Amino acid sequence: MGRATTRGRILRIRNGSVDERADTLVVEEPLEIRVNGKPLTVTMRTPGHDFDLAAGFLLGEGVVRRAEDLRVIRYCAGATEDGSNTYNVLDVSLAEHVPPPDTSLERNFYTTSSCGLCGKASLDAVRTRAQWPVADDRVGIGPRILMELPDRLRGAQRIFDRTGGLHAAGLFSVEGETLAVCEDVGRHNAVDKVVGWALRQGRVPLRGSVLMVSGRASFELVQKAWMAGIPTLAAVSAPSSLAVGLAEEAGMTLVGFLRGASMNVYTGIDRVLLEEGSGHAEEVTT
Structure with a gap:
């Protein structure tokens, strides 16, 4: 199995003091995902939870819907001189x-850890392929629970503590229970990993759950949440205009700038229980 961290030598300069020391670095390596033996995509990721990453990616792309759609996930032999496994190719x-991925969607592309999957199909295609409706999932969540989620997510970032260089995504119940947390150099990969974990556990659709991400809320992350049936997406940073538009279309609650005792609720405000106690959202007048 590939390692998530490695060691390197650095020159550290602090307040006029200079010293050379070892430092822990997060690993970034390519992962080629094949489906039924045919290459589909390559993504730059941090090794770890690779099977979940592949499962979550395929769910987000509409290739699979349930755990039983996956027969086997396995690593392939790497292209090393001695034939050993690099753990960077899986099938x-x-x-x-389950029909194979639609090649007309042109999804055989390279993916960086920073931007995710570029050149998506049209917004209409995303809408028609979303399998799990979230608009009718009316289970609400209280502001106090939402405010606790960034600290819960940060507290579970073990590799970030050692490197300072990873995004994180976490799945939580509306009561604040931590279901799964994953880290990766790419924010989209971190989401794929937690969603893939849920898929392989038979938990999809993730009704009554919250997806918490450590960065911004992009169109792509809203799409992934929608495809997994997640009704609420929260981020510590800002959403994009496309993210807000897609969340509105999906009937999803989108929360941004979730920091300390403040947040902005962009869509689905009726799920945020301003008067906590009931398990269902009450209408909020704005």
Whole structure:
């Protein structure tokens, strides 16, 4: 299995003092995802939870919907001189009832850890392929629970503590229970990992759950949440205009700038329980 961190020598300068020391670095390596033996995409990721990453990616792309759509996920032999496994190529075998990815969507592309999957199909295609409606998931969440989530997410970032260079995504219940937390050099990969974990555990659609991310809320992350049936997405930073538009279309609650005792609720404000106690959202007048 690939390592998530490595060691390197650095020159540290602090307040006029100079010293050379070892430092811990987060690993970034390519992962090629194949489906039924055919290459589909390459993403730059931090090794770890690779099977979940692949499962979450395929869910987000509309290739699979449930755990039973996945038959086998396995690493392939790497292209090293001695034939050893690099753990950077894996193949997903789909169940017989699952059609292969639609090649007309031109999804055989390289993915960086920073920008995610570029050149998406049209917004209309995303809407029609979203399998799990979230607009009718009316389970609400109180502001106090939302305010606790950034600290809960940060507290679970073990590799970030050693490197300072990773994004994180966490799945939480509306009561604040931590379901899963994953880290990765790419924010989209971190989301794929937690969503893929839920898919392989048979938890999709993730009704009554909250996806918390450590960075901004992009169109792509809203799409991934929608495809997994997640009704609420919260981020410590800002959403984009496309993210807000897609969340509105999906009937999803989108929270940004969730820091300390403040937040901005951009869409789905009726799920945020301003008077906590009930398990369902009350209408909020604005």
